[in-house]
Amino acid sequence: MNAAARKPWGGAGGTGRGPALVLALVAAGAFLISYNFFAMVFRGSGPVLWPAAAGNGRDPVVAMPASLRTAAGDAARRRPFHVALTATDAAYSRWQCRVMYFWYKRMQARPGGEAMGGFTRVLHSGKPDGLMDEIPTFVVDPLPAGKDHGYVVLNRPWAFVQWLQKAKIKEEYGYAVASALHGVQHILRKDFMIQPPFDTKLQNTFIIHFTYGNDYSLKGELTYGKIGEWRFDKRSYDDRPPPRNLTLPPPGVPESVVTLVKMVNEASANLPRWDEGI
């Protein structure tokens, strides 16, 4: 996955198994700690993964020995992973959270989905919002005024600290945080995540991370950096959700982009009061 090289940090965390498990999820805010939004595609098998802190100078990323693959699959079934998603109460964050959680539940219900455990939206705006009944949510305080030094996403690690301090940590969070602090090595999958429009195929990946604009001519040519005749850019919808039934891309546009738009459409078609942007 070349996309990893383009981004300083990526999303994390999920596992699926069974060749029939084709998933997608769109995430907001953070998956563990990240600053962007995801769709997830679950396929195949694998352990729970996330980027590891560099720790004590050893390479935190090592290849997974083939002999461990089966064992990791068994462990994932016994210990489902927990997804934590940091979020604000802004419209931009809310619609993406809704789409992500819609797909999380959809994929969790499929065979093999038992590896997908709890889900917590860590809402760092200090007060409940309209999604409390729809998405399991833990409300934390925003970073105190001035403490972000202009870097607003500092709210996200602060949200995690509060959640962990109060939180019952049932699944693998405690491990993830402790291992990052103590330099434990991790096995990461290169094929974990794709980023449209640069990664074009789904193949056996788990997550579609959408942050880049997707701009194409009507001939299906990428016009990245120039507004396309057809486009999907999440930043066009920073104060409201995208309309239901977004126009699908023209022929020739890669399957990663087509899948992303179809997934947003599937969620918006099924979620109540979508246009109100609750």
Ligand SMILES: *[C@@H]1O[C@H](CO)[C@@H](O)[C@H](O)[C@H]1NC(C)=O
């Ligand atoms: C979605 O839009 C297309 C035209 O772009 C239309 O043919 C289709 O019927 C619409 N679907 C729904 C569910 O509204």
